[in-house]
Amino acid sequence: MPLAEAEADRLRADVQSLLDDDHPSEAIRLLEEGLTRAAPGSFPELRMRHLLAAAFLLAGQYGQAAQLFEQAGAAYRKYLGPDDPLALDCAYQAGHAYAQAGKPGKALPELRYYVVNAASRVADDADEAAKVMESRFVIAQLLATAGDFESAVAELHAVRPTLVGAYGVESPQVHNLDKQVARFSGQPST
Numbered sequence: 001m002p003l004a005e006a007e008a009d010r011l012r013a014d015v016q017s018l019l020d021d022d023h024p025s026e027a028i029r030l031l032e033e034g035l036t037r038a039a040p041g042s043f044p045e046l047r048m049r050h051l052l053a054a055a056f057l058l059a060g061q062y063g064q065a066a067q068l069f070e071q072a073g074a075a076y077r078k079y080l081g082p083d084d085p086l087a088l089d090c091a092y093q094a095g096h097a098y099a100q101a102g103k104p105g106k107a108l109p110e111l112r113y114y115v116v117n118a119a120s121r122v123a124d125d126a127d128e129a130a131k132v133m134e135s136r137f138v139i140a141q142l143l144a145t146a147g148d149f150e151s152a153v154a155e156l157h158a159v160r161p162t163l164v165g166a167y168g169v170e171s172p173q174v175h176n177l178d179k180q181v182a183r184f185s186g187q188p189s190t
Contacts, residue, residue, distance in 0.1 A: 069094035
């Protein structure tokens, strides 16, 4: 029997409660059962896949979470646009999950997409600004790990004005960034 809209709403609420109470395995089980009854390609199915990705993330299953976030993000972008909050959340989460899973080649495009498309939101949203800054640091780390120190330094230079504006030029955050730039600048370029 197909999953009705009201039933899907209840399922999402139950899953959110389980996730809030740190029970991702139970949430995963409920979502997987619900997905077998959801209409393929429907918005309720997409929302359940998004929640399933979050449950996998909380369970520490970064590879599975990243793939589901990436798929959900692509669908959200198709239907809601590139800067929709749901699409941005999926790109952010996918990028960070791929980084955690040790897949920089998959993480970088997701993080770059997020940074570029979230830029219009950072002026009005301090949380979004912090997520963009964090993502740019992760991008720099991934680039440095891949040996692309020049691009890593460029990424950190791009973050510096925001960091100075948020914490001040003499802050520990800015000093740490400057140390990172100096460390990466001393590495041979690829």
